[in-house]
Amino acid sequence: MANAAGGAPGGHRNTFWAFLSVPGVAWLAALFVVPFYAVAAVAFGRVDPILRTADPVWSPLEWKFSAMRNILRRVLDSNDLGGAFIRTFAYVGGALALCCLVGYPVAYYVARHASRWRGALLAALVLPFWISYLMRMLAWVNLLQVDGYFNRVLGWLHLGGSRNWLSGDWPAVVIGLAYGYIPFFILPLYAALERLDKRLIEAGRDLGASPGRVFQRVTLPLSVPGLMAASVITVLPMFGDYYTNSFLTSGSPRTEMIGNQIEFYLRGTSQPQTGASLVLILSAMLLVLMTYYLVVTVRAQRAVAT
Amino acid sequence: MNTGSTRRQVIGGSARLGLALACGIPLLQACGDDSTSAGKQSKSIKDGLKPEAGPLRIFDYDSYINPEIISAFESKYGVKVDITTFTSDDEAISKLASGAVDIDLHHSAATSTLFKLVDSGLIQPLNKTYLTNFGNVVASLRDPYYDKGSVYTVPYTVFGTGIGFRADRVDPASLSWDTMWDPQYKGVASVLDDVREGLTMAMMRKGLTDVNTSDPAVIKQAGSDLSELTNLMNIKVEIEGYHTIPEGATTVAQTWTGDMLTALQYLPEGTTADVLGYWLPNPALINSDTMCVMSKAKNPVLAHLFIDYLLDKDNAITNFQYVGYQPAIDGIDGQYLIDQGLVPENLRSCVLSSDQIGKGFRSLQLTAEVEALWNDAWSKFTAGG
Numbered sequence: 001m002a003n004a005a006g007g008a009p010g011g012h013r014n015t016f017w018a019f020l021s022v023p024g025v026a027w028l029a030a031l032f033v034v035p036f037y038a039v040a041a042v043a044f045g046r047v048d049p050i051l052r053t054a055d056p057v058w059s060p061l062e063w064k065f066s067a068m069r070n071i072l073r074r075v076l077d078s079n080d081l082g083g084a085f086i087r088t089f090a091y092v093g094g095a096l097a098l099c100c101l102v103g104y105p106v107a108y109y110v111a112r113h114a115s116r117w118r119g120a121l122l123a124a125l126v127l128p129f130w131i132s133y134l135m136r137m138l139a140w141v142n143l144l145q146v147d148g149y150f151n152r153v154l155g156w157l158h159l160g161g162s163r164n165w166l167s168g169d170w171p172a173v174v175i176g177l178a179y180g181y182i183p184f185f186i187l188p189l190y191a192a193l194e195r196l197d198k199r200l201i202e203a204g205r206d207l208g209a210s211p212g213r214v215f216q217r218v219t220l221p222l223s224v225p226g227l228m229a230a231s232v233i234t235v236l237p238m239f240g241d242y243y244t245n246s247f248l249t250s251g252s253p254r255t256e257m258i259g260n261q262i263e264f265y266l267r268g269t270s271q272p273q274t275g276a277s278l279v280l281i282l283s284a285m286l287l288v289l290m291t292y293y294l295v296v297t298v299r300a301q302r303a304v305a306t
Numbered sequence: 307m308n309t310g311s312t313r314r315q316v317i318g319g320s321a322r323l324g325l326a327l328a329c330g331i332p333l334l335q336a337c338g339d340d341s342t343s344a345g346k347q348s349k350s351i352k353d354g355l356k357p358e359a360g361p362l363r364i365f366d367y368d369s370y371i372n373p374e375i376i377s378a379f380e381s382k383y384g385v386k387v388d389i390t391t392f393t394s395d396d397e398a399i400s401k402l403a404s405g406a407v408d409i410d411l412h413h414s415a416a417t418s419t420l421f422k423l424v425d426s427g428l429i430q431p432l433n434k435t436y437l438t439n440f441g442n443v444v445a446s447l448r449d450p451y452y453d454k455g456s457v458y459t460v461p462y463t464v465f466g467t468g469i470g471f472r473a474d475r476v477d478p479a480s481l482s483w484d485t486m487w488d489p490q491y492k493g494v495a496s497v498l499d500d501v502r503e504g505l506t507m508a509m510m511r512k513g514l515t516d517v518n519t520s521d522p523a524v525i526k527q528a529g530s531d532l533s534e535l536t537n538l539m540n541i542k543v544e545i546e547g548y549h550t551i552p553e554g555a556t557t558v559a560q561t562w563t564g565d566m567l568t569a570l571q572y573l574p575e576g577t578t579a580d581v582l583g584y585w586l587p588n589p590a591l592i593n594s595d596t597m598c599v600m601s602k603a604k605n606p607v608l609a610h611l612f613i614d615y616l617l618d619k620d621n622a623i624t625n626f627q628y629v630g631y632q633p634a635i636d637g638i639d640g641q642y643l644i645d646q647g648l649v650p651e652n653l654r655s656c657v658l659s660s661d662q663i664g665k666g667f668r669s670l671q672l673t674a675e676v677e678a679l680w681n682d683a684w685s686k687f688t689a690g691g
Contacts, residue, residue, distance in 0.1 A: 050425045051403050052674065074682075077691075084689040167493050168540050250550075251499055251543035253536045253690040261689055267396060268501070269681045270674060 036283075043068060043276035052270035067273035068280070075281055081261060085285075088257040091170065091245075092238045095177035099185040099234055100227070102178070107186045107230075108219075111193035122190070128183050137247040140176055141166065144248065168252030176244040185234040192226020193219075224300045232293050239286060258282055348601035350431040351610070358605040360385030362612060365398065366413040367391060372628035379615050385608060395419050402428050402600070410603035411612055414462065414595045417452040418502075418669050424458055429598040431457050436610035439617035444634045446664030447594065459596035460613050461634035463564065466590040466658055466666060467503055470547050470561035470569065472554065473583035473652065481585040483511035485558055487531075489538055494557035496542035496550070497535065501684040502669045504543075506591055507560055508532050510667075517591060517667045520676040529683030536690055543688055548572060552582060563656040564631035567649060571630070579650040586655045592666025594634060623648075632657055 041056035044063030048055045057063055074081040110121045128136065143150050144165040155161030165172045196219065204214040242259030249255040258278065265275030360383075364371070368391045376387050390407055392398040395416045401407045403426060415423060423429045434440055437460065440448075447461045469481055476485075486495060486507065497504050506517045508528035519525060535541035544550075547559035549572040559565075566584045573579060597616070599609040615621055622633035627648065632638065640657035643649040649657060658666075672680065 047674065051399060051422050053400055053403060074686075080686050080691045081689050083691055087690070164493065168542070249542075250496065250546065251688070252540065253533075253543065253688050254540070256689050261685060264685060264688070265681070267394060269677070271678055271681055274678075274681075 039276045039279050043273050043280050045273065047270060047272065054272035054276070067271070068277045071274055071277040071281065075278075081258070081278075084256050084258045084261055085282075087170075087255070088239060088259070091173050091177060091255075091257060092235050094170075094174040095181070095238060096185075096231055096235055098174060098178035099182050099230075103182050103185040103189060103230070104227070107189040107193055110186075111190050111196075125183055125186055125190075133180055134243065134247075136180060137176060137244060140172075140179065141247055144172055166248060166250065168249045168254045170255055172248040173245045173255050173257075176248045177238050177241060180241075180244055181234045181238055184237070185230045187230075188233055189223070189226045189230040192229065193223055196222050221300075221303070225297050228293050228296055228300075232290065235289075236286065239282060348427050348430040350433040351436075351606045353433065353435045355607045357383055357385070357607045357611060360387070360605055360608055362387045362411065362605050362608040363409040364389045364411045364413050364612070365392065365402070365407060365409040367393070370414055370629060372625045374628070375616070375621060375625050378621075379612060382615075383608065383611065387612075399423065408602070408604075409600055410605045411609040412598050412600060415459065415598050417450070417459075417594050417596060418671070420452055420459065420596065420598075421671060423598065427601055429458050430601045430603070430606070432460070432599060432613075433610060436607065437614045437617065439614050442617050442619055442622075442635050442637075444636045444660050444663060446660045447634050450594070451668055451670075452594075453596070459598045460617065461594045462597050462616065463629070463631035464592065464594045464634045464658055464663055465562045465564045465631055466586055466592045466662065467498070467507070467560065467562055468584055468586035468590060468655070469558055470551050470566045471558045471583045471585065472551060472556075472581055474581045475557050476583065478583055478585065483507055483587070485585075486541075486560060487511070487535065487538065488558075491539065491558050493540045494555070495535075495539050496544050496547060496556055496559040497532070498560045498562075499543045499545050501680055503560065503591065504532055504687070505529065505680055505684060506667070506669070510587065510591075515667070518670045518672060520672070520679075522679055525676075525679045525683050529687050532684075532687040533691060536687070552577065563658060566653055566656045567632070568630035570650070570653075580652055582650075582653060584653055584655045586662075588662075589665045589667055590662065591669065592658065592663055593669060595631075634663075636660070 038056060040063075041058050042054045044060075044065060044067075045057035046055040046064075047053070071081070075085060076082055078086065106125075110118055110125070114121050142148055145151075146162065146164050150165065151161040151163065153161075154163075163169075200218055200222065201214055204218045205211070209217065240259045240262070242257060242263045245252075245255045245257055246260065251260075262275050262278045262282070265271050265278065267275075269275075362379075362385055364387060366389055371389070376389075379385075380387055390409055392401060396419075398412070398415075399419060399422050402409075402412070402423070412423070412429065415429075434456075440456070440460065443456075443461060444464070447456075447464065449455055450459075450461065453459045469483075469485060471478075471481065471485075485491070486497065497507065502517075505525065505528040508531040509517060509519070509524065511531070512527075514524065516524075542556075547556055547561040548565040548568040550556035551559055551561075551566070552569045552572040553574060561584075563584065563586065566582055569582055570579055573581075597613045599606050599613075603609055616625060616633075617635065619635055619637060622635045622638060623646070626633050626638070626643075638657075639659055640649065640654040643657055644651055644654060
């Protein structure tokens with residue numbers, strides 16, 4: 001009786017919370033599942049014979065895969081679109097590494113040691129969002145010009161200072177991507193680090209470990225889920241980015257990313273199926289990364305639990 | 307500064323995304339004939355109608371009309387003019403086709419995609435009785451290849467494609483399309499971010515004159531030739547020559563004629579116009595932007611009157627001073643603009659003569675299959691392949 005009596009209210013509560021989640025689930029369905037299916041319907045659909053705009057085919061039974069086959073051949077050719085894919089992964093990897101190098105210490109400091117400055121520092125971290133991404137990239141164009149401040153600083157440090165960073169060089173793209181997206185990296189990482197159980201760190205110190213050892217054996221492993229979340233949030237938009245390199249390398253083919261090709265086919269041609277196919281291929285690749293993220297996260301949670 | 311930038315994007319958008327679709331036959335030749343045109347469902351307005359109360363709704367690129375012209379038109383006809391902007395020709399067509407915008411006058415339709423507007427019945431035949439200044443249109447575009455009989459359109463601007471260069475660094479006598487492959491300009495050269503313009507340049511460099519070829523081998527070779535530029539020249543693919551040349555960051559750039567006239571506004575303080583130069587091949591690739599009235603226009607008479615207003619020579623000059631692109635008006639030639647002090651002598655080649663306009667190469671419509679060949683060749687080049 002007691003169990004049954006106790007179970008009924010719990011069941012109602014579950015129903016209540018499930019009901020509350022309905023709008024969110026519907027929102028996700030409307031803004032993710034449906035658009036994603038629409039991309040597939042375009043990729044495997046037709047083109048309006050007069051306007052040459054996308055004519056989505058909603059029934060999978062009528063889908064045609066010729067555009068996908070053609071684009072897959074090109075993606076597998078490193079002298080064609082394959083090069084843009086490889087470049088995209090390399091740039092995103094480089095930018096993520098830069099985010100880790102720069103962002104982790106910042107997030108760690110704000111979460112663990114900023115004390116009364118924490119609020120101000122968090123506000124400062126959010127500050128870039130107040131300015132348009134394009135405006136921030138344009139600012140970098142000025143900074144990276146031959147006579148810009150970046151070269152001047154290098155000159156003062158006797159590290160060169162005459163390089164034209166905007167002439168189609170990959171460092172400009174990697175720096176630009178890292179700069180543009182680093183707030184997305186720091187904030188979730190800060191949230192994860194701020195929640196770390198201080199007692200575990202204190203226990204490490206009490207057991208005689210040096211601060212470096214405690215960081216290596218306690219703090220860093222515990223921050224893996226936060227790092228992974230921050231990485232995912234950061235790299236997903238980076239993979240689709242197509243304007244950072246456009247601004248910083250003036251559309252040099254040497255720095256073309258896959259987002260540029262998607263933009264070209266979807267906005268600049270009468271081949272929307274090709275652009276949509278590229279979106280699906282990129283999504284499939286990201287799905288692999290997302291799966292890896294989930295596996296690592298689950299493992300980390302289990303490790304913490306044990 | 308911003309104004310010029312958006313004007314440059316105007317042409318960039320229209321040509322870059324145009325994908326040139328016009329038919330191998332004169333584009334709208336059939337469209338002028340009600341019995342054969344797919345756009346026949348739309349009729350022109352009757353003669354002698356009074357102007358509507360407005361507001362006149364214009365669809366245009368940003369900053370592609372002089373605000374002074376808008377104000378003067380509003381005062382003359384006592385109506386308000388509302389402008390809705392778009393950023394590319396494809397975007398414009400997509401919005402018009404979906405009904406996302408409700409406008410009277412499409413002010414900047416690319417000639418290469420006009421057939422879409424006609425065949426889908428989106429634009430109506432013009433009633434020339436309202437276009438009293440139509441006779442001012444440059445002779446070679448009164449019966450243009452893309453709209454025989456000017457049934458649906460009136461040309462707004464006309465421009466050719468050549469090389470804009472720094473006259474203080476380049477010997478003008480040495481210029482040809484080979485210049486774009488000359489390693490002495492490595493890192494300071496750019497080509498237009500435009501499928502047809504880029505591949506056509508590579509074809510013209512080899513002496514080919516069929517700029518609408520469907521030969522896969524020729525298209526592929528043009529793409530390969532462009533790919534050479536990636537490492538040989540560290541080439542940029544952009545439409546920024548109008549400011550990078552006067553600023554000195556670029557020495558040679560494939561540019562439109564209007565780019566270099568716009569470039570005059572971007573000369574740094576203390577730099578004179580004689581650092582700018584322009585080389586135009588003969589014949590050159592010539593394109594236009596056009597004005598047309600929508601089939602569902604609520605203010606079709608006002609739309610006609612606005613077109614006519616821009617065909618007035620004085621108004622066209624006023625507009626040119628802001629837009630920077632040559633109006634397709636008879637008598638507004640190089641000598642006239644130089645005499646008026648609007649164009650320096652060293653940029654005379656940026657102003658097209660009626661003869662040049664008449665004899666220029668045209669980017670015509672390609673079939674979907676051939677267009678895909680062009681797109682894929684360009685895509686491979688821009689992807690660094």
